[in-house]
Amino acid sequence: MSEMARLLKTPGVSMEGIADWEAANELIMASGWGDGLPIVPPALERVESMLAYCDRPWDQPVAAIAPRNGAATPLRIAANAVMAGCLPEYFPVLLLAIEAMCEEPFNLYGIQTTTHPCAPLVIMNGPVAKELDINSGHNAFGPGRRSNASLGRAVRLSLLNIGGAIPQVGDMATLGHPGKYSYWVAENEAANPWEPLHVERGFSAATTTVTVVGADAPHNINDHESITAVGILKMIAGAMANTGSNNVYYHGEPLVVLGPEHAAAIAQEGYSKADVKRYIYENARMPLDRFSDENITRRMRLKFPERFASAGPDALVPLCARAEDVMIIVMGGAGKHSAHIPTFGATRSVTRALKRYDGRLATSVREFRHG
């Protein structure tokens, strides 16, 4: 008996008669599994091919996915990767992203079950993002690239099928957002005038990382007129200061995605990334009287008594506790657009390096290949 055949005897890891496209999709739809889109049937040979890029034991969980605390074994994640349409070489970074989002500071339990629409956004940095052709340019949040689309979908299918984030059972999102189908991008490092996200967080530029963010949908910021750094930053800060954002209520790390043209114009005047964070922290604020009376009396005065217990209507409300908490990445193609992504608030982003099972940094997914 092969290793795969032995593992498939384990309860809960096999489905009979799933090689056939129609039968598999009928079963998935009738059972309420998956994301509502047809899947690639996770037939034995496909799952085995996916695991050709897994260098660790296939049946040992790398994490427990909330809220069900489902055991995230490579085998189960591989089945979801097949269903999502992933290529086998994507598997190492998928596994890494699942591990990262199950770390405690991320608060996956809260992110999965909350009424807020958030979803884990995966941001890749480093050479493997290029190797896997992750889109970091035009329309990076949009359709068109198999890597972004299927990796993000594999995350969601794992969160649904292993984690049990079934809508209205384990996922109580009032509205949700389209990124809950797929939300996987890479930073446009070539167009970044500053240090990229992973370098800012202490990794070398040659290290491949994933960063997971408990993210709302992108909110676009159109600025075709500003020709100074302060002009662009003022427009961005103005767009970010919104009542109703979870970052106002719970702080956390609001994410700014700078389009390359905005980033270049800001950097050209000598602004560092830390300067940008400081500007946004100090200026993405709104006066207390933008909030309803009920929110002022029942939330703001009680939750932030040191700042607002007796504050007047002009007191300014910030989006986060410290300038360093503003997250900045550069992404996208030509054009005068940037985006603000509010987060769940009660979460911290987690960045992890791509490593082989022996603990050494991996420079290519080929290092995971066996068989």
Added chain:
Amino acid sequence: MTELRKRGLITAVVCSTAFETLGRTQARVLGVPDLPLIMIAHPLGGVSLDEVRARAQVAIPQIVELFRGQLK
């Protein structure tokens, strides 16, 4: 809450009707399937203080009953 329950303390979770399935599922997942849920009408957010008091009036008898049942 589930940890307190496992230690034998009298515990319960106040749960609005829209969250009953999540509450019962999670109690089971977290190893305390008999965790009592104090049920109140949904929603709890965005209601007047009178409506909050009305929910408290529904919750209090359930809490008294919980204590009676476990202190026998």
